[in-house]
Amino acid sequence: MKPLLSVRGVYKTYTAAKRAKVVALEDVDLDVGEGEIVALIGPSGCGKSTLLRMMAGLDTDFEGELSWSVAPRPGKDIGFVFQEPALLPWRTVRRNVSLGLEAQRDSSEQGREQVAKLLDLVGLTDFAESFPKELSGGMRQRTAIARALAYNPRILLMDEPFGALDAITRDRLHDDLLRIWESTQKTIVLVTHSVEEATYLADRVAVMSARPGRIKAVHTVPLNRDRTPETRQLPEFAKFAGMLRQELV
Amino acid sequence: MSMETLTRRRGPDRDVKRPAASGPGDRGTLRRAGRILTPLAYAAAVLAAWSAYVALADVPSYLLPAPGDVLDAGLKLVQDGTLWPNLTYTLRNIVLGFVGGSLIGIALGWVLWASRTVREILAPYMVLLQAAPKIAVAPLLVLWFGLSLTSQFALILLLVFFPMAMATMLGLKDVSEDISSLGRLLHLSPWQYLRMIQLPAAVPALLAGAKIAVIDAMTGAFLAEYLASERGLGYLMVLGNTSSDTPLLIAAVLITVAVGLLGFGLVSLAERRLLRGRR
Numbered sequence: 431m432k433p434l435l436s437v438r439g440v441y442k443t444y445t446a447a448k449r450a451k452v453v454a455l456e457d458v459d460l461d462v463g464e465g466e467i468v469a470l471i472g473p474s475g476c477g478k479s480t481l482l483r484m485m486a487g488l489d490t491d492f493e494g495e496l497s498w499s500v501a502p503r504p505g506k507d508i509g510f511v512f513q514e515p516a517l518l519p520w521r522t523v524r525r526n527v528s529l530g531l532e533a534q535r536d537s538s539e540q541g542r543e544q545v546a547k548l549l550d551l552v553g554l555t556d557f558a559e560s561f562p563k564e565l566s567g568g569m570r571q572r573t574a575i576a577r578a579l580a581y582n583p584r585i586l587l588m589d590e591p592f593g594a595l596d597a598i599t600r601d602r603l604h605d606d607l608l609r610i611w612e613s614t615q616k617t618i619v620l621v622t623h624s625v626e627e628a629t630y631l632a633d634r635v636a637v638m639s640a641r642p643g644r645i646k647a648v649h650t651v652p653l654n655r656d657r658t659p660e661t662r663q664l665p666e667f668a669k670f671a672g673m674l675r676q677e678l679v
Numbered sequence: 680m681s682m683e684t685l686t687r688r689r690g691p692d693r694d695v696k697r698p699a700a701s702g703p704g705d706r707g708t709l710r711r712a713g714r715i716l717t718p719l720a721y722a723a724a725v726l727a728a729w730s731a732y733v734a735l736a737d738v739p740s741y742l743l744p745a746p747g748d749v750l751d752a753g754l755k756l757v758q759d760g761t762l763w764p765n766l767t768y769t770l771r772n773i774v775l776g777f778v779g780g781s782l783i784g785i786a787l788g789w790v791l792w793a794s795r796t797v798r799e800i801l802a803p804y805m806v807l808l809q810a811a812p813k814i815a816v817a818p819l820l821v822l823w824f825g826l827s828l829t830s831q832f833a834l835i836l837l838l839v840f841f842p843m844a845m846a847t848m849l850g851l852k853d854v855s856e857d858i859s860s861l862g863r864l865l866h867l868s869p870w871q872y873l874r875m876i877q878l879p880a881a882v883p884a885l886l887a888g889a890k891i892a893v894i895d896a897m898t899g900a901f902l903a904e905y906l907a908s909e910r911g912l913g914y915l916m917v918l919g920n921t922s923s924d925t926p927l928l929i930a931a932v933l934i935t936v937a938v939g940l941l942g943f944g945l946v947s948l949a950e951r952r953l954l955r956g957r958r
Contacts, residue, residue, distance in 0.1 A: 488860055505866025516857035519957045520879045532875070533865040563957065 432499045433461040434585065434617050435485065440494030442480060453642035454480055455492070460636055460645060462585070464499075467611060467618040469632035471625065473678060477643030478621045479589050485619060486510050486587050502584060505533060509578030509616075511588040515570035517562040523573050524549065524558040530581035541580075548576040551610055568599035572606065579610070585617045592627065601659070604630055608657055625674040629667055630657060637677045646677060744926040749933070752926035756915070766934070769900055769911040773942065776832055777896040780839025781889065787840060788847025809841050813899070817906050826907045835899035839892045846888025850881025883957075886950045893942040901935060912938070 442455040454477045462468050470478040483489040484496060486508050502508055517526045525532075527548060531541045549555045552572040562570055571591060578586055592600045604627065611618065622628050628635045632651055639646045652666050661667055726746050732738070733745045740748060756762040791798045817834055824830035854862075854877060862872045904913025912935050919928030 483860075486864060488863060505864065508864055510861070510864050512857045512860070514855075514857055516855065516861060518858070518876065518879070520882070529861075529875070530865050533867050533871060561957070 434464045434466075434499050435462040436460070436495075436497050437481070437485075438495040438497070440481070440484070440492055440496070442477065442484075442489075442492040444491075456642035456644045458494070458643070458645055460648070462617060462619055465615045465617055466634065467620065467632045469628035469635045470619065470621045470638060471623065471628045471635055471674065471678070472638030472643070473640045474623065475643075476638040476640040478638050480643070481638075482587050482589050482619060482621050485585075500584070505530070506581060507584040509581075509583035509586040511571075511574050511578050511586070511591040513590045513593050515562070515567075515574040517570055517573055517577075519562050522559050522561055523554055523565070526562065526573055527576045527580050529577055534581060536581070544582065545576075545580050548579055551613065552576045552606060566599075567595055568603060571595060571603060575607070575610070579614065579616070583616075585619065588618065588620045590621050590623065593623070600627075605659070607631060625671045625678070626662070628674065629653075629671045630662065635674060637674060649674070741923055741925050744929065748926040749929045752924070753930040753934070756927070756930060761915070762934070765911050765915055766938075769904065769913065770938065772828075772831060772835065772900045772903075772911070773893075773896045773938075776835030776899060777839055777893055777942075779832070780836045780896065781843045781892060783836060784840040784843025784888070784892070785847045785885070788844040789851065791844065791848045792851040805841065805844070808837070813838060813902060817902055821907045830907065831900070831903035834903045835896050838895040838899040842888045842891040842895060843885075846884045846891075847881065850884030850888075851877050853884060854880050882953055886946065886953065889946050889949075890943060893946050894939060897935070897939050897942060 437458055437460040440455055440458040441453070443451050443453050446452045458477075458481060460468075460481075470481065472478045480489060484492055487502070487504075488510075518529070521529070524545060528541070528545045531537075531545070546555070546558075549558050552575060554569060554572055554576065557565060557569065562573065565573065571594075575588075575591070578588075592603050595603065607618075608631065610616070618631075620628075620631060629651060633655075634648055634650050636648045637646045638644065649670070652670055653661060653664070729743075729746055733743055744752075753762075787801075791801065813834065816837065820830040820833045820837075824833055858876060858880075862876055867875065900911070901913040901916075904911035905917055908914050912931055915931040916928055916935075919925065919931055
């Protein structure tokens with residue numbers, strides 16, 4: 431089966447201070463299959479966020495090839511979640527979530543239902559008319575995830591989405607994301623620097639090395655798709671996370 | 680129970696604080712009353728000092744009239760019907776000048792934000808124009824446009840457009856990296872981006888600019904009337920001055936201050952309503 435997205439031979443260099451050439455990404459190959467959750471893990475500065483921004487079409491200045499089985503339609507097929515929620519403070523939660531639909535001038539009943547369904551899925555129905563400043567950090571990030579999914583994109587790209595949250599909130603959002611995946615079967619690419627996060631959420635984990643950024647290895651997580659907080663207690667979980675940690679040093 | 684009595688007995692200051700903290704409603708009422716009473720007490724103190732000084736130091740009325748004389752002058756303005764046409768004339772000029780100048784300023788601010796070339800060409804001249812003292816520019820405007828409404832509007836516009844243009848330029852830049860990325864991801868057209876993201880993001884900066892601009896509009900209106908007009912509050916000041924009617928002069932100044940406070944208050948009110956729910 432042809433993957434949804436394949437990255438082939440991607441290089442990125444940029445010119446730093448004093449005209450020094452810095453190689454950000456070198457010969458990166460990666461496949462992302464339909465309905466799969468792929469985690470990109472690596473030390474800071476390894477170019478994992480750069481790679482994600484390329485997939486999103488936010489960075490087009492690179493060599494190599496990004497090929498899609500179906501080309502993404504501009505503004506419709508890519509959902510993106512930033513590290514910070516990046517909500518619009520003057521819009522309520524509901525209107526933040528429906529931003530993408532509004533951009534497409536979609537005021538259909540299905541659109542409204544989709545927004546309501548997503549708010550329910552992330553547990554924010556009661557806060558639909560609240561403003562972002564009235565929410566906790568976790569609720570804001572849930573709003574951002576719902577916003578990225580509201581226009582039903584083909585792929586969800588997440589750039590360290592839980593990095594700014596406390597440990598308890600982070601665990602809760604992991605389970606939220608798994609629940610979202612179960613009900614939507616979205617393809618997800620997740621950038622993270624946490625081996626536990628990658629192990630808990632992903633089907634496959636791509637480990638990157640820094641300077642120059644390249645894919646060191648791609649591992650399949652040896653756990654079935656049914657993941658619950660108990661999964662973290664399994665010996666396989668600890669063993670796999672330990673192996674990833676070894677690879678990162 | 681015994682704990683309650685114990686804590687109560689600990690000190691008298693604790694009991695003094697209690698009535699104020701007994702309920703949020705009471706506290707709110709007290710604070711609201713304080714907000715009204717404080718400026719009133721302030722005004723009363725100033726008036727008392729003023730009267731006392733005039734009475735005790737025996738200052739002649741043409742130098743500093745007593746508050747009562749000023750009040751009489753103000754009442755006379757109301758009674759003989761001179762206040763109303765002059766007040767509305769000035770208010771109309773302020774409103775038209777403020778709205779016109781704001782529109783010009785916002786448009787110019789957008790152009791300055793959008794084009795680096797325009798910014799580099801225009802910015803130094805805008806600053807030069809602002810650095811020139813308006814009291815010196817005003818006679819030039821009279822010379823060019825004559826003793827007409829045109830020269831008065833030119834002066835007000837000149838004062839108003841600058842803070843609005845600067846505020847717009849800063850406000851349009853006030854979009855975080857992530858949110859501008861979001862705009863690209865959602866494939867927003869430039870117009871959608873302006874309407875859905877940039878303008879709402881710029882509202883706090885625009886309101887801050889409007890606070891300065893509304894005061895500048897008043898300064899411009901009074902200055903224009905002071906220099907060249909036969910109507911308006913500025914003209915009343917000139918009348919008071921030239922006819923050595925100091926009570927009239929001071930009454931006109933006080934009305935002017937009231938108008939200034941009104942304008943500033945309206946913008947602040949707009950600010951409170953528009954920024955409700957924001958960070």
